[in-house]
Amino acid sequence: MARPTFRRFWVEIHPDGSASPQFDPFTGKSHETSDAGQPVAQVLFYPISPGLAEKIRAQGDVAEPSELPVLSFEAPPCQPIDLEKRPLPDFYRTGTLRYYMRRICGFCEAEFGTDVEVCPRCLAKNQWYCGTCDSLIAEPIVDRERDQVRCPICEKTEPRGLKMIRCIGDFNEEKLYTHYVLEIDGHRHLILDYKIKCKQ
Numbered sequence: 001m002a003r004p005t006f007r008r009f010w011v012e013i014h015p016d017g018s019a020s021p022q023f024d025p026f027t028g029k030s031h032e033t034s035d036a037g038q039p040v041a042q043v044l045f046y047p048i049s050p051g052l053a054e055k056i057r058a059q060g061d062v063a064e065p066s067e068l069p070v071l072s073f074e075a076p077p078c079q080p081i082d083l084e085k086r087p088l089p090d091f092y093r094t095g096t097l098r099y100y101m102r103r104i105c106g107f108c109e110a111e112f113g114t115d116v117e118v119c120p121r122c123l124a125k126n127q128w129y130c131g132t133c134d135s136l137i138a139e140p141i142v143d144r145e146r147d148q149v150r151c152p153i154c155e156k157t158e159p160r161g162l163k164m165i166r167c168i169g170d171f172n173e174e175k176l177y178t179h180y181v182l183e184i185d186g187h188r189h190l191i192l193d194y195k196i197k198c199k200q
Contacts, residue, residue: 004095004178006048006056007066007193013042028055028063043091043182045071045191062176068193076185090183100173107167119168128162130154137162 009022022032047068048056056063104111105119118125128137130151140162141150154160180191 003062004093004176005193006061006063006178008045008047008068008191009052010180011044011046012038012040013044015039015041023052023056025052026055028052028057028059028061030056030059030061041075043073043075045180066193071191073182073184073189091180093178093180095176095178098175098177100175102171102173104169104171105167106169111173114170117168124167126168127165129165130160130162132158132160136165 006023011022012020014020020031020038023030045068047066047070048063050065053063053065101114102111103114103116105122105124107124108119108122110119110121112120128140128149129135130137130153132154133151137151137153139152141152141155142148143150149162149164151160151162177193179193182189182191
């Protein structure tokens with residue numbers, strides 16, 4: 001099961017000036033619920049840096065660095081953000097599950113995109129094998145009408161089908177990206193984990 005991928009994190013600023021970050025900047029440990037219920041005067045959102053991403057991953061969470069802009073939201077006076085309010089919280093996290101088709105090499109376990117046919121690390125690739133010739137066939141006869149792949153050498157005497165020797169496999173990679181919903185003074189803010197490209 002996919003786990004949330006963090007690309008930004010929040011910092012709560014309390015009325016007394018103290019701050020509570022979502023992730024400890026020194027260890028990467030999550031503190032999402034440690035200060036729940038404490039008044040919050042301001043919420044800041046920062047991009048995950050390469051160093052913090054590494055620390056977060058060391059704690060067992062999933063994070064990747066980003067260059068997202070810093071965002072700042074202030075709570076109206078006498079209306080601190082209530083992190084424990086349910087079932088309609090002022091501040092909560094949700095996620096978007098995305099699927100990516102990937103390929104993996106059966107020899108060196110390198111992962112790469114589906115637009116690559118040959119492993120970029122060890123140069124392994126899927127190949128066709130002829131049992132009669134006992135050899136790999138680099139340029140087989142592909143008969144799409146009959147849905148057959150045959151040996152060009154055996155085709156002259158007795159047509160033979162080829163067996164696929166799979167060195168490269170396909171799989172679906174799941175990523176659960178996180179975004180936040182922040183409601184302040186009747187206004188609902190959606191804090192995304194990616195930049196929206198505007199059409200020119």
